Amino acid sequence: MPCFALGHYAADFMNVWTSRGYQASFRYQPVFCVLRFWKVDEFMGEPSISTRIGCSKIYLEPTLPEIKDLRMMSVFIARVTWAIEEGEDCDDAVVSFSMAYFHDVSILRPCITGWHIRVKVLRMINVCINPRNALRLVLVDDKGFKIDCWINGEYAKHYAEFLKEDRWFSFTEFRVLENSDRVRLTNHPFRMSIFGTTVVLPADPPSVEPRDSFTPFSSIIDGTVDESVLIDLIGVLSDVGELVNVGTNPSDLTGFRLSFRIRGPWLVYRYFDGPKNVRIVNKGLISKVLPYPDVPEAAEFCTMSVLMCWCDK
Incomplete structure (x- = not known):
């Protein structure tokens, strides 16, 4: 019309x-x-x-109920249209759309197409890449597997407004590429890339949310953790130092530094005999600190604090 x-x-x-x-x-x-x-x-x-x-x-x-059915139909039409124009098998497009399940993030590989995943946006980071900005995502599926996702400047602005952290979305028709970054956001060997034919839709969350995967203190202390991958850590803060500027420009925030200690489960903290001088640092604007996190693992640290106070008496 x-x-x-x-x-x-x-x-x-x-x-x-x-x-x-x-x-x-x-x-x-x-x-x-x-x-x-x-x-x-x-x-x-x-x-x-x-x-x-x-x-x-x-x-x-x-945001209307009528739009949901239209979106699902548009995904089907888009997949078949793309298959016809690319000379691909339309039957594969129909079968992959009609699947009643989502693929696990852990099995994503570049040599296979037709992936259909449901993931939660854990982190959204704007990256300055001249002449345009790009959007970088950390996605996690219902099994807890994570993957890095890049959206270039051509589509970054649209998805920066459309996507929201802690919301679930479905992704189809995206590229899977090797992740060769020197410092990776996840331990997945590959990353996703969004392009023109990618379809991203809001999705219902799974019946059970994935649990957070925190890195054990022992793997950091004994040196078995992969230092090229950013980690999640939970612990008790202590010995928070002074905010200092170690840079040459007093007005440059990148020169600011704040040191503190984080304490893990007290049995490990007191009895583990490993190498010294271990530290963790934030990575630019990607890293976050969440005080009083609402996660099950936080309960054991509350118990730990009570036990330590009792033992010190």
Whole structure:
């Protein structure tokens, strides 16, 4: 159906469209909209609709129950359309769409296509890569397996607004590449890359949320942990030092340094005999500190504190 946004409606629509990073044509990833109070008109002898000054409205990506079925159908149509244009087998596209399950992140490999995963966004980081910014994600599936995901500048702005941390999404038609970064966000040997035909949709969370995977203190102390992979750690803070600037520019925040100690389970802390001078450091804007985390593992540290106070008496 031909549609015409006239006057200031045309300018407003284009501002919203470009601000979300949409391209002129989203053939494989439809952008859903709701038009309210538009006039039925005629264009070149065919029915069309157009805006009416003072009352027409357009809503991009509205949150409506009716949109869910349209999204699922659009995924199916997009996969078949892409298969036809690429000369691929349409049966494979239909079968992969009709699967009643999601693939585990742990089995993702570059040599296979048609992956369909459901993951939670654990972390979103904006990365400055001239001339455009990129978006970097840490994703985790319901089994607790994590993978790094890159979104280049062409699509980064759109996904920075669409995706939210701690929300679940489904991903289809993405690339799987080797992860050759010197410092990796996860221990997965591969990473994901989002491109034009990728379809990302909100997804219902699994019945059981994945548990956090914290690195044992013992593996850090005895040197068995992979130092090229960022880790998650839980413990009790102590000996928080002073904030100092070790850089040459007093106004440069990258020169700031704050040292503190973190204590693990007290049996390990007191009796483990390993090498000294072990430390952990944050990695740019990626790392986070979460005080009083709402996780089951925090309970054992509460017990630990009580026991230590009792033993010190």
